[in-house]
Amino acid sequence: MSADQDRWGIPGTYVFDLNLSRKGYAVNKMCNSLRYAENREAYLADEEAYMARYNLSEEQKQAIRDRDWLQLTRLGGNLFFFLKLGATVGHGLYPIGAQMRGESYEDFLKTRNVPEAT
Amino acid sequence: MSADQDRWGIPGTYVFDLNLSRKGYAVNKMCNSLRYAENREAYLADEEAYMARYNLSEEQKQAIRDRDWLQLTRLGGNLFFFLKLGATVGHGLYPIGAQMRGESYEDFLKTRNVPEAT
Amino acid sequence: MAKIVAGIGSSHVPSIGRAYDQNKQADPAWQPLFDGYEPVKRWLEEEVKADVVILVYNDHGTEFFLDRYPTFALGVADSYQVADEGYGKRPLPDFPGDANFSEHLANSLVADEFDMTLCQEMALDHGFLTAMPLLWEPGENEWPVKVVPLLVNVIQHPLPTGQRCFKLGQALRRAVESYPEDLRVAIVGTGGLSHQLNGERFGLINEEWDKAWLQNIQDDPKALAQLSHKEVMTAAGAEGGEVIMWLVMRGAMTEQVKERHRFYYAPMTTGMAVLALENEGNTPA
Amino acid sequence: MAKIVAGIGSSHVPSIGRAYDQNKQADPAWQPLFDGYEPVKRWLEEEVKADVVILVYNDHGTEFFLDRYPTFALGVADSYQVADEGYGKRPLPDFPGDANFSEHLANSLVADEFDMTLCQEMALDHGFLTAMPLLWEPGENEWPVKVVPLLVNVIQHPLPTGQRCFKLGQALRRAVESYPEDLRVAIVGTGGLSHQLNGERFGLINEEWDKAWLQNIQDDPKALAQLSHKEVMTAAGAEGGEVIMWLVMRGAMTEQVKERHRFYYAPMTTGMAVLALENEGNTPA
Numbered sequence: 001m002s003a004d005q006d007r008w009g010i011p012g013t014y015v016f017d018l019n020l021s022r023k024g025y026a027v028n029k030m031c032n033s034l035r036y037a038e039n040r041e042a043y044l045a046d047e048e049a050y051m052a053r054y055n056l057s058e059e060q061k062q063a064i065r066d067r068d069w070l071q072l073t074r075l076g077g078n079l080f081f082f083l084k085l086g087a088t089v090g091h092g093l094y095p096i097g098a099q100m101r102g103e104s105y106e107d108f109l110k111t112r113n114v115p116e117a118t
Numbered sequence: 119m120s121a122d123q124d125r126w127g128i129p130g131t132y133v134f135d136l137n138l139s140r141k142g143y144a145v146n147k148m149c150n151s152l153r154y155a156e157n158r159e160a161y162l163a164d165e166e167a168y169m170a171r172y173n174l175s176e177e178q179k180q181a182i183r184d185r186d187w188l189q190l191t192r193l194g195g196n197l198f199f200f201l202k203l204g205a206t207v208g209h210g211l212y213p214i215g216a217q218m219r220g221e222s223y224e225d226f227l228k229t230r231n232v233p234e235a236t
Numbered sequence: 237m238a239k240i241v242a243g244i245g246s247s248h249v250p251s252i253g254r255a256y257d258q259n260k261q262a263d264p265a266w267q268p269l270f271d272g273y274e275p276v277k278r279w280l281e282e283e284v285k286a287d288v289v290i291l292v293y294n295d296h297g298t299e300f301f302l303d304r305y306p307t308f309a310l311g312v313a314d315s316y317q318v319a320d321e322g323y324g325k326r327p328l329p330d331f332p333g334d335a336n337f338s339e340h341l342a343n344s345l346v347a348d349e350f351d352m353t354l355c356q357e358m359a360l361d362h363g364f365l366t367a368m369p370l371l372w373e374p375g376e377n378e379w380p381v382k383v384v385p386l387l388v389n390v391i392q393h394p395l396p397t398g399q400r401c402f403k404l405g406q407a408l409r410r411a412v413e414s415y416p417e418d419l420r421v422a423i424v425g426t427g428g429l430s431h432q433l434n435g436e437r438f439g440l441i442n443e444e445w446d447k448a449w450l451q452n453i454q455d456d457p458k459a460l461a462q463l464s465h466k467e468v469m470t471a472a473g474a475e476g477g478e479v480i481m482w483l484v485m486r487g488a489m490t491e492q493v494k495e496r497h498r499f500y501y502a503p504m505t506t507g508m509a510v511l512a513l514e515n516e517g518n519t520p521a
Numbered sequence: 522m523a524k525i526v527a528g529i530g531s532s533h534v535p536s537i538g539r540a541y542d543q544n545k546q547a548d549p550a551w552q553p554l555f556d557g558y559e560p561v562k563r564w565l566e567e568e569v570k571a572d573v574v575i576l577v578y579n580d581h582g583t584e585f586f587l588d589r590y591p592t593f594a595l596g597v598a599d600s601y602q603v604a605d606e607g608y609g610k611r612p613l614p615d616f617p618g619d620a621n622f623s624e625h626l627a628n629s630l631v632a633d634e635f636d637m638t639l640c641q642e643m644a645l646d647h648g649f650l651t652a653m654p655l656l657w658e659p660g661e662n663e664w665p666v667k668v669v670p671l672l673v674n675v676i677q678h679p680l681p682t683g684q685r686c687f688k689l690g691q692a693l694r695r696a697v698e699s700y701p702e703d704l705r706v707a708i709v710g711t712g713g714l715s716h717q718l719n720g721e722r723f724g725l726i727n728e729e730w731d732k733a734w735l736q737n738i739q740d741d742p743k744a745l746a747q748l749s750h751k752e753v754m755t756a757a758g759a760e761g762g763e764v765i766m767w768l769v770m771r772g773a774m775t776e777q778v779k780e781r782h783r784f785y786y787a788p789m790t791t792g793m794a795v796l797a798l799e800n801e802g803n804t805p806a
């Protein structure tokens with residue numbers, strides 16, 4: 001948890017404020033472009049080339065290559081936008097969440113009241 | 119001056135309110151697209167085809183064919199947007215204004231303090 | 237004179253929309269939820285008979301991007317499209333607007349010092365779509381009510397304060413009641429209840445807090461409006477902070493309200509709730 | 522602590538930009554105008570030495586379209602581009618922002634119940650560009666001040682009231698004065714004075730009204746803020762209604778102000794003015 005996030009002081013929580021939004025702007029802009037099917041195809045055809053079109057930092061690119069959603073969140077990625085990246089590369093909301101919690105998907109489901117309601 | 123405009127009660131003046139804006143939305147959207155050079159070329163190549171792409175009323179199309187800027191204003195065209203259409207078809211701000219006043223460009227200039235400051 | 241005839245709080249969750257579209261109404265995991273909305277739908281159809289609904293929602297990275305993020309955005313169009321959130325459009329009809337009524341609301345709110353973004357075009361994502369078919373039955377190509385979408389920024393801080401949202405509701409009531417036509421207006425505040433979709437706390441639900449919310453929004457909304465975003469997010473999760481949209485609805489109701497129906501269900505990652513309220517008396521909130 | 526060190530009112534007219542770019546500073550029709558700004562430019566450079574300027578302007582169908590029109594939009598970016606209004610970009614450097622300062626302003630204004638649209642990207646048209654090189658000399662690739670663009674809807678009614686604009690200025694002052702860094706902040710309100718660009722009244726100028734405005738904005742801005750849009754537009758022309766942007770600047774100054782410079786010129790279709798004000802005392806407007 002960075003100093004910037006400490007100002008909110010909510011453990012395990014990354015509040016998407018203007019500071020984080022500015023930091024992650026390029027990531028979210030790229031992810032936003034993936035709402036179009038033709039862009040998703042271009043992304044899958046050449047991830048590096050697609051990332052290069054946007055102004056991502058090397059750290060942000062690496063978090064994306066690693067599919068490290070927690071790290072991407074720390075670097076300003078906003079879930080509502082990077083869900084489109086997840087959908088493109090085959091990571092859904094609950095697996096992403098389980099990973100952010102540091103759990104397997106199965107273990108995560110066990111913590112739910114009605115795991116069948118996916 | 120229509121009943122809608124009468125509510126403002128300022129003679130010779132078309133106040134661009136939500137009512138007029140909704141009425142002219144298609145016109146202004148088309149004009150807005152003319153901020154790009156390639157669209158201006160497409161417009162000049164085939165005005166009717168370009169207008170057909172937007173949802174203009176027949177009245178609005180006719181006002182454009184006639185380069186009747188006062189009528190276009192009455193039908194919801196907003197000068198800040200239709201200036202781009204003017205620029206495309208070779209009508210500048212002051213000639214447009216002179217036409218709306220019902221004057222020749224030369225007569226309009228005579229009403230100015232420093233006509234050289236065009 | 238137009239008047240507000242119903243106030244509804246409702247969650248908006250994409251999985252509800254998927255369950256609806258896949259006809260899971262009888263699926264054991266989903267039946268409670270659909271059953272929970274059913275009495276409200278019946279009440280709206282048989283008693284409330286609203287002409288138009290003001291639905292308070294947020295966009296989720298679908299139509300609004302961070303290049304220009306409004307605090308409050310109001311639809312002023314004759315119709316609104318169902319958005320494609322990237323998986324194809326949901327099979328729901330597009331929505332009829334009431335542009336004259338929207339225009340009146342916009343004029344009234346801006347004169348009342350609310351700095352609205354005004355939208356002549358607006359495609360609506362699950363923030364808007366989730367509740368609609370659970371509350372009003374769509375026909376093949378139409379809806380039984382017209383809509384006015386009202387978007388609130390709950391995505392990028394600074395969010396509007398709870399207090400500001402409540403005041404927006406109060407201003408909406410004044411705006412509605414100064415409209416000359418005899419319109420019956422429902423208002424729906426969507427979002428929440430508790431959930432968190434980021435960080436190590438992903439999946440947080442606080443059922444106790446949610447249940448208290450469903451009572452306090454009726455009895456003491458002004459206290460809820462005083463909560464800071466940090467207080468709400470600490471208890472109800474970062475994304476649970478969007479419950480401030482219920483305060484817009486509540487501010488548009490009377491000081492006293494009567495509960496017509498309440499339902500709560502928390503199967504997965506969001507406390508799902510629906511609450512139906514009626515005005516009681518004439519004193520504004 | 523940051524503080525407001527200068528308040529400037531300035532017209533924004535495309536033909537001024539063209540005259541500047543075409544080096545018409547010595548052209549008899551234009552020389553009065555450039556000479557009129559010169560003392561203000563010198564004052565800003567030699568005495569005011571602002572670190573950042575909040576410039577209040579409106580877009581003219583360049584970057585903002587009617588699909589989503591904000592009432593107030595604030596730039597929160599590190600840099601802002603010179604827009605292409607359809608005739609190629611003006612040969613001016615792009616503008617450096619001060620994102621931390623903008624962020625503070627945004628947080629403060631939204632907490633203070635101003636419903637801002639917040640912009641991470643914003644290209645600036647003549648509404649912004651006209652005044653800048655007349656007030657601060659650009660270098661080859663840089664500007665001597667950072668900028669915070671603040672857009673006001675003066676295009677599509679309902680516009681914010683004059684009163685709301687004045688209050689926004691007052692809120693800006695509070696926001697500036699709660700910023701911990703020792704920033705010197707200038708604020709520029711642009712637009713007007715009288716002009717009308719539509720209808721049979723195209724070309725209306727009201728020199729008398731303009732001259733009264735230049736005095737009253739100093740002595741009795743609260744009376745100006747009470748004028749209705751209809752009153753302003755009737756006297757100063759439909760597009761002259763944009764003078765409400767000067768009220769944002771004035772609201773951010775002290776109750777008493779000292780005039781440093783005033784200039785007025787009405788060669789063609791717009792009453793062109795520049796007014797430079799200093800705070801006097803500490804009582805907010």
Ligand SMILES: [Fe+3]
Binds near residue numbers: 296427
């Ligand atoms: Fe939401």
Ligand SMILES: [Fe+3]
Binds near residue numbers: 579713
């Ligand atoms: Fe302007």
